[in-house]
Amino acid sequence: MPPYWALGHFQGSNAYSTWDQISTVMSKYADSNIALEGVFIDNYNTKPHYTYTVDSTRYPDITTHVADTHTANKRVIFGTSYALHNDTTDNYWYNRSYYGY
Numbered sequence: 001m002p003p004y005w006a007l008g009h010f011q012g013s014n015a016y017s018t019w020d021q022i023s024t025v026m027s028k029y030a031d032s033n034i035a036l037e038g039v040f041i042d043n044y045n046t047k048p049h050y051t052y053t054v055d056s057t058r059y060p061d062i063t064t065h066v067a068d069t070h071t072a073n074k075r076v077i078f079g080t081s082y083a084l085h086n087d088t089t090d091n092y093w094y095n096r097s098y099y100g101y
Contacts, residue, residue, distance in 0.1 A: 005037045005075050012040025012077075017058055019065050026074065038075030054078065 011029065016022050022039055029036040041059075054062050066076050 005073075008037030009035055010038050010040055010075075010077065011036060012042060014042045016041055019059055019062070023065075026069075026072075036074065038069070038077060040077045040079065042079040 011025055013025075016025075016039075022041065026036060026039065056062070059065070069076050
């Protein structure tokens with residue numbers, strides 16, 4: 001059986017570019033008395049061409065933010081990408097994965 005939070009409502013967007021935007025969305029849900037178990041931070045949070053990373057310029061101190069989110073009984077799911085370099089074409093091949101914290 002999955003944990004309770006995994007069955008709840010999550011909000012996600014490709015448009016989140018800072019933690020302040022995510023925090024504002026979570027606050028608006030709370031102010032409106034709408035249940036929210038967590039947020040999806042999509043694929044664009046990673047450093048370009050770096051496998052399974054979070055862009056520290058866009059999301060500084062992410063560890064503290066995730067811990068604060070857990071304290072509020074919410075969860076964060078990161079969409080991450082890995083990039084495999086193709087030596088023959090000098091291009092990158094991408095795939096997306098999601099990891100919850």
